[in-house]
Amino acid sequence: MIIERVSVVEGAADRVWARVVTPDGINDEMRPWMTMSIPRGLGPVTIDTVPVGVPLGRAWLRLFGVVPFDYDALTIAELEPGQRFHEKSTMLNMRRWEHERTVTPDGADRTVVHDRVTFELRLSILTPLLAVVVRSFFAHRHRRLARHFASHAGLNGRG
Template identity: 35%
Template structure:
């Protein structure tokens, strides 16, 4: 398993950041223009915090640049928390994809953390898959920091 962790201190209330992060529109706001996740029309305004756990919510294309399909993701949540989620999904590329997001109040803002554990299906070693996932999540956190600003100490 490959394990990665990312964290950003944002100058916005945790509830505002979490509310946006738990919509597919919010997920794509973090991913674009690098990637976009497709989703069914009924998921447009769906609050992921209300999703059923332990079952596939829907299947999604991961689209490079928002256009080119590069993976097919089966989105499922293992646990939902008041301050985030534990996603345990699979895809054509990832045998196991575990994404834990937490959004915790901190002073006048919040701390967003993403922990990843994943196992690629192809025996490529850890370097390339880790570099790709790292690039995507560094991009996501840069988008969060740009949108909400940095929390000053």
């Protein structure tokens, strides 16, 4: 199953990228529904600083930020700093999870954020239901990201 979401964020691409590759930025997008831990032993990292193509370990997904319900056996397969990352992972309930995000300037202070998620459940009968959940969840993530930059518009003269 492939799901895509594209939106425009009122912020410069370098600032949007700097936000979306950090644990704080990722978790802010996911809240309040869930959060994701950093794999054990990595320390303070961002997507920009992890080794590419190397399994990083398990990033636990926590319902409402508290209850662990799944993990992401995380690997950043490809990285174009400032522009694109492509995660290829497995999860407890998925034999395949891929998340590709691109961040593209749209003028000086606007950015196009494009997410492409590809997944394959271990129990395929649930795919239509999970497709609805993933589509809604990424719409939520885009709204949260846009809201973050809208609330910071004007700081340092930029959004």
